[in-house]
Amino acid sequence: MAKNTNNRIPVKWVRDKAKAAYEKKSHCFICEATQDLELHHLHSVTILLQTWAQQKGYDISTDDGILAVRDEFIAEHHQELYEQVYTLCNKHHVALHGVYGKAPQPGSESKQARWIGIQREKFLNGGMVIPKTSSGSFFSEFI
Numbered sequence: 001m002a003k004n005t006n007n008r009i010p011v012k013w014v015r016d017k018a019k020a021a022y023e024k025k026s027h028c029f030i031c032e033a034t035q036d037l038e039l040h041h042l043h044s045v046t047i048l049l050q051t052w053a054q055q056k057g058y059d060i061s062t063d064d065g066i067l068a069v070r071d072e073f074i075a076e077h078h079q080e081l082y083e084q085v086y087t088l089c090n091k092h093h094v095a096l097h098g099v100y101g102k103a104p105q106p107g108s109e110s111k112q113a114r115w116i117g118i119q120r121e122k123f124l125n126g127g128m129v130i131p132k133t134s135s136g137s138f139f140s141e142f143i
């Protein structure tokens, strides 16, 4: 029986282990929604892991391979895994990855943070903006 199958992508093993220590906030950073919250890493964990394993010469192509070095990876990436993260609702999380791709490019972290800040401002301002269109056109239809 072959035991050393690689049924899961390596990054999943890291996510599972690190998840316990994640500090997910109680609401979306942008719109304050409290439902369907997800954690976004400014640094793509997939890319971090691949680059790191390559530099160290680790083979993470098997489950055994990734499990042997998982703790070491997490220990060396506390900043990226736990600090440089945002809690977002699913809607805003999907929107962000729509802009920056499934695995955002290394170097795009500050751009992502700025994008998140802009969406936040839009949300805050949006609460006070009075839609211009309706009342005028509404009455014009009935006059």
Ligand SMILES: [Zn+2]
Residues within 6 Å of the ligand: 028, 029, 030, 031, 032, 033, 088, 089, 090, 091, 092
């Ligand atoms: Zn949101």
Ligand SMILES: [Zn+2]
Residues within 6 Å of the ligand: 039, 040, 041, 093, 097
């Ligand atoms: Zn994300």
